[in-house]
Every structure is written in structure tokens, then in C-alpha cells.
Amino acid sequence: MALLSIRNVFKSYFLHGKRIDILRGVSLDIQRGELVSLVGASGAGKSTFLHVLGTLDAPAAGEVMFEDRSVFSMNDAEIAEFRNQTIGFVFQSHFLLPEFTALENVAMPALIRRQDRTGAYAYARELLERVGLGHRVDHRPGELSGGEAQRVALARALVLKPAVLLADEPTGNLDPATGEGIHQLLREVNREQGITAVVVTHNETLARSMPRRLRLAGGEVSEA
Ligand SMILES: Nc1ncnc2c1ncn2[C@@H]1O[C@H](COP(=O)(O)OP(=O)(O)OP(=O)(O)O)[C@@H](O)[C@H]1O
Ligand SMILES: [Mg+2]
Numbered sequence: 001m002a003l004l005s006i007r008n009v010f011k012s013y014f015l016h017g018k019r020i021d022i023l024r025g026v027s028l029d030i031q032r033g034e035l036v037s038l039v040g041a042s043g044a045g046k047s048t049f050l051h052v053l054g055t056l057d058a059p060a061a062g063e064v065m066f067e068d069r070s071v072f073s074m075n076d077a078e079i080a081e082f083r084n085q086t087i088g089f090v091f092q093s094h095f096l097l098p099e100f101t102a103l104e105n106v107a108m109p110a111l112i113r114r115q116d117r118t119g120a121y122a123y124a125r126e127l128l129e130r131v132g133l134g135h136r137v138d139h140r141p142g143e144l145s146g147g148e149a150q151r152v153a154l155a156r157a158l159v160l161k162p163a164v165l166l167a168d169e170p171t172g173n174l175d176p177a178t179g180e181g182i183h184q185l186l187r188e189v190n191r192e193q194g195i196t197a198v199v200v201t202h203n204e205t206l207a208r209s210m211p212r213r214l215r216l217a218g219g220e221v222s223e224a
Helices: 046-053 076-086 102-112 117-130 146-158 176-193 204-208
Strands: 004-015 018-030 035-039 061-066 087-090 164-168 196-200 212-217 220-223
Touching: 004 046, 018 046, 018 061, 018 220, 035 046, 035 176, 035 204, 046 164, 046 196, 076 087, 087 146, 102 117, 102 146, 117 146, 146 164, 146 176, 164 176, 176 196, 176 204
Parallel strands: 035 196, 035 212, 087 164, 164 196
Antiparallel strands: 004 018, 004 061, 212 220
């Protein structure tokens, strides 16, 4: 059974009475442990697709199945619980909490789930070291560069060891070497924890380094 099955998903936005069709019947299966890149032109709908996949936004039609559960047939509280337990999300804008340090931001999901504080902070620190920010743990988001903030957001998305990581341009603000380091980390986490990841990127070289590549164009997703 696929870990994620997307079945004929449609999504449109309405603006000033006009309908803009973004996803026009997207279907695909993602197996447990797959590492997938997603490319496509700006405005093609990559973030929209990731939000649907991550249960943050319901499709107009179609289904998202996690194993044998149809996620959008759950109620809102169940969907939120499912998302918290299963999915780590790196947003295109990082959404770090401005008044907390990098370390606190990364540890926060674990603290909210009442995990042991010492363990949560130790693992948060380890993740920050692995994204190359061991020397920035006490900086607040306003004291970080764009690429550093994005790396903190990635560490935060990993702190609960989610089954699925959905990352929207985690390397968008990074120089090639740092970007390659992040992809390296994703491959390591994939190998060590069996995490399933879908990574949106504009960087074709990094996209090609992923075992499976998808392209979003014309409202449809195809193998690239
Ligand atoms: N809330 C909204 N209302 C109306 N239109 C929207 C809304 N959100 C996104 N769009 C439009 O939907 C299209 C797809 O947006 P999306 O953010 O998914 O693109 P993307 O592929 O992630 O682009 P980028 O590579 O620039 O991040 C864009 O043309 C955008 O203007
Ligand atoms: Mg986007």
C-alpha cells in the first residue's frame, strides 16, 4: 500500500469573482521512504499542492489517502491531530516565532507535546548542528539571515521525527554548497529514519539528485 495516495485532486482559487484553476486532476502515489523532488514554474501551484498534501488546505475535489485513511473525511480536530503526529512542514516563508531563539523554536513542537525538556533541547541542538547552525542557537529569527531562518525551520520540522516531511523550497535562500548540505541531511534522515519527503525546489541540480522527481505544469503532476 502506498503511504500517500493522491486521487484526482482539484484546487481552484476565487478572486474578484474569477476562478483560477491551479490543480486539475492530480493523481499520484508516494511509497513509504521515498525521497521526491517537485519542480515547476513560479505560480504553477507547487505550494498549493504541498498544502493539500499536508492537510493544511482541503481540495475542491478528489482525495488524499494516508495508507487506508482518507484524510479529508476526518473532522477538523482529527485532521489537526493527524497532521501534528505525521507531518513535518517547512513553509516557503519560515514562520518562526520571533520572540524565541533558534533553539527554542526547534524544541517547541516537542515541548508542546510535553516531551522531556532535556531530551527535546538536546535533540533540537543536534538538529541545529546538522543544518550548520550550532553557532546560532541563541539567535532570534530577526537576528538570522534568510537562509539560516529557513534551516531553523527545517530543523523544527524534523524535531518530532515525522513520517512525512513536506518542504517548500528549503534551499531557496541558500548558496549552492549550503543547499547541497541540506539535501545531504534530507538523504541522511531518509536513510536513518525512513522519512518520506517531498521537497519543492527551483534548483534543477538538487532536484535531479533526488531518487524520484516530479514536475507540476498545467495543473498536473508528472514524473520528471
Ligand atoms: N489565496 C489565493 N487566492 C488567489 N490566488 C492564489 C492564492 N494563493 C495562490 N494563488 C495563485 O495560485 C497560483 C499558484 O500559487 P502557488 O503558491 O501554489 O505557486 P508556486 O508554484 O508555489 O509558485 P512559487 O514557485 O513562486 O512559490 C499563483 O498564480 C498564485 O497567484
Ligand atoms: Mg511556492
